[in-house]
Amino acid sequence: MSDSGSASGSSSKTGSASPAPSPLTSPALSANSSLVEACDPSLPTATAADGAPPGPSAEEVSNIPDAERKARALKLKDEGNAKFLKGLFDEAKDLYAQAILLDDSVPHFWSNRAACELKLEQHGLAIEDATKAIQLDPKFSKAYFRRASGYLAILKPKNALPDLRKVVQLEPKNATVRAQLDSTVKLIRRLDFEQAIKVEAGPKKWEEALELVRDEAGAAAQPPASYDGPKVLDLSPNEVEELKSDRYGADVLGKIDGVFVEKLVEFYKEGGKLPTRYAWQIMLGAFRLFTQEPTMVEYTVPEGTTIDVIGDTHGQLYEFAHMLTLTGPPSETHALLFNGDFVDRGSWSVEIALIIMAYKCAFPKTTLVNRGNHEAEQMNKVYGFEGEVKAKFGGDFTFKLFTELFNALPLATLITATKEPLQGADLPASAPLAQKSPILSAPSVAEGGRKRYFVVHGGLFSKDGVTLDDVRKIDRYQQPGQEGLMSEALWADPQVANGRGPSKRGVGLGFGPDITRKWCELNGVTAVIRSHEVRQGGYAEEHDGRCNTVFSAANYCDSTGNKGAFGRIDAAGTIQWITFDAQDHPMKKTRPPMYYANSGFSGMM
Known part of the structure; x- marks a missing residue:
């Protein structure tokens, strides 16, 4: 069933770790830019940090002499660069954040954190950090490029255009950025043209x-x-x-x-x-x-x-x-x-x-x-x-x-078990709360005492009270857009904090553990199963197991070193996670990720 070892209940089987990805440099660099400051987005991931050391408190920072504070900040930046080059983007981001806490006046700290956020598909956060770097240094070309990359990633090319023009102005001999600018202009013209000629009449x-x-x-x-x-x-x-x-x-x-x-x-x-x-x-x-x-x-x-x-x-x-x-x-x-x-x-x-x-x-x-x-x-x-x-x-x-x-594709699937669930004592000790104490009924659900899983690509919604009937009524025969129930179902992400928050991607929203539990209780759902984000182990049981993320592209984009996984659900509603490693193949060098993207965009992610 899996590559090695055993898997049962809610436990998983894992294989050997994949090698660390090679460092990738920025297409928005002048010839004399240093690699240390050049960490730029190429391939996104959402790996979990392995626990970077906590930074000093604001009170502690205020008591550190200026020279020592700045020296410690630079050391943290160097450590962040080393983590970035190993593909440990979450850890690098934490180190840059600690450097910012010690000295928030250095634009490179903000820009390098933006580079991590682009790698982590946190495009909204990347735009914010790049903006801060630009405020500190209005001639910082890499910050403009990173902000443009964030806008392009969330399909806002018109917002990216001024930043790309600024980079070309600052680096007139940078052919790579000029190609990106030309591609962005062509994309905008094309999208505008296609929107203008779009008609409903005629055969499909x-x-x-x-x-x-x-x-x-x-x-x-x-x-x-x-x-x-x-x-x-x-x-x-x-x-x-x-x-x-x-x-x-x-x-x-x-x-x-x-x-x-x-x-x-x-x-x-x-x-x-x-x-x-x-x-x-x-x-x-x-x-x-x-x-x-x-x-x-x-x-x-x-x-x-x-x-x-x-x-x-x-x-x-x-x-x-x-x-x-x-x-x-x-x-x-x-x-x-x-x-x-x-x-x-x-x-x-x-x-x-x-x-x-x-x-x-x-x-x-x-x-x-x-x-x-x-x-x-x-x-x-x-x-x-x-x-x-x-x-x-x-x-x-x-x-x-x-x-x-x-x-025509459906937006969600409701999986319902037919057998009574295993009791807590029959499940492995590693089983999460949602497996041991499942929500089995709700006022809108007929009594049955069976586990149910709501499977959707992204996640939950920006308002309370959304029911399964509301999902059933979504008109799916259209493009998702960037707001509304359909967009949220495809784009939303779980967050650690309770409540809802702005999307780290710049599209959709973040929803917390309390939102997940409330929604599951309202709809008689044991847990939400979603995808949409890399998890380094291939899957993650979040929000006390009521929100599970599964990601099946092992070593995503030949870069991130993550495992792939899938979840197997039986008639009692017990989930078994099965993981696997990336596979070598003969076309890795000749058909790399983004090979078929427009030439100006192939290095963006």
């Missing part, structure tokens, strides 16, 4: 694709005889006749079964390219099935079966394929729930998306898919998926077809 892309598949025309023509990969077989005449009246063209979408998907995974690992016709048949078949599902899917775990909850995979095919050897495929006795963010950043997002959609076609009842914040058009334009689709299929038609497919 799925309708156009279906006609081409039916006619075996254009890109949907039959593959050449030389093609030797997995094939989508035609239906029998009787099957075609039975499905001829289906609105979504089931009569021409062919047969996709578990054998086909198994062959497809191996074919992709060997570098194969699926013909456009087969890709469209898979996408159209999955789209047809998703349109039959509600915004919140409800799945009951029958006795003797399990369901695996899988977090972000972000185009990392080789980790994804390895994980499937641990989960096993979906079947009548085993379900897989992919909790969003399977595209962008990694260079095999197309392949992972089509494998997941093929599973949906082959096992529609036991393959469940939630939308993530990266299954969104504007994110795909910045983080590489659009470029990848165009490179692998040509033109923009298939990308637009993917966009319509992503709009």
Whole structure:
């Protein structure tokens, strides 16, 4: 089940640690900038700090002589730089924070902390720290670049534009930043143009694709005889006749079964390219099935079966394929729930998306898919998926077809156990409070005494009183936007403090342990299971176990050294966490993360 060791109950099995990532330098540096001050964002993570030493109190700081205080601050900065270069971004951030406490007049301290926050996807905090550095030194080019990077990461290119122009003004010979500026200008023009011409009238892309598949025309023509990969077989005449009246063209979408998907995974690992016709048949078949599902899917775990909850995979095919050897495929006795963010950043997002959609076609009842914040058009334009689709299929038609497919994805899944939960004494000592003392009922829930898990990509909401019925009523056939229940479900993050707070990302919000418990009690939910953030061990049980984060992209973006994980839930509602390590693969150097992003954005994350 896992790579080594044993796993039971709410415990997990872990493997060997991944190597530390290589240091990455800033694209916004002049030729004589020092590496010590050059730590700049390239790949985000959200690793947990291993406990940096606490800094002095404000009273203690006031009693330290100025010379000693400044010397200690510089030493802390140097220690932070060393941690950063080892990929220990949370620890580096803590050290920079201690340096700031000792001497808040040094712009590099603020800017370097912003670099850590960009790595941790805390883009809102990075913007604040970079702004402080600029206030201290209005000619500090790296601070402008880091603030621009924060704005670009949260899809606010118009806010980034003045900062990029300032960097070019300060460093006129910096070709990398000039390329970033040019790419940002083009992105703004493109987004404005696309918004201006967007109309609702006319056929949808799925309708156009279906006609081409039916006619075996254009890109949907039959593959050449030389093609030797997995094939989508035609239906029998009787099957075609039975499905001829289906609105979504089931009569021409062919047969996709578990054998086909198994062959497809191996074919992709060997570098194969699926013909456009087969890709469209898979996408159209999955789209047809998703349109039959509600915004919140409800799945009951029958006795003797399990369901695996899988977090972000972000185009990392080789980790994804390895994980499937641990989960096993979906079947009548085993379900897989992919909790969003399977595209962008990694260079095999197309392949992972089509494998997941093929599973949906082959096992529609036991393959469940939630939308993530990266299954969104504007994110795909910045983080590489659009470029990848165009490179692998040509033109923009298939990308637009993917966009319509992503709009049809459900936003959440409610998993309900069918057996009485194990009692506290039967669970391992490591089981969290939510496992030992589960919330089993609520005024709006019929008495049943069964565990229930709300699985969503991001998290909870900006207001109290949001019910499962409110989630069911969300109109999901659209882009998520940056506010409202849909956006919050895809973007929100847990925080340590009670209550709600501004998002460290700059989009969504933070919600505390009290918010999670109150929401679970209102809705009769044992715990929330979400993804959206790296956890160094692959998963984390937070908010007394009532908010669990699972992340499945091991060594995220070939940089962060984290494990991957998935959660297995049985019919009694007991969660078992299974972890795994990153996998080496032959394309690591030739297809690095963000390979397909616009050239001006490929170094941004």
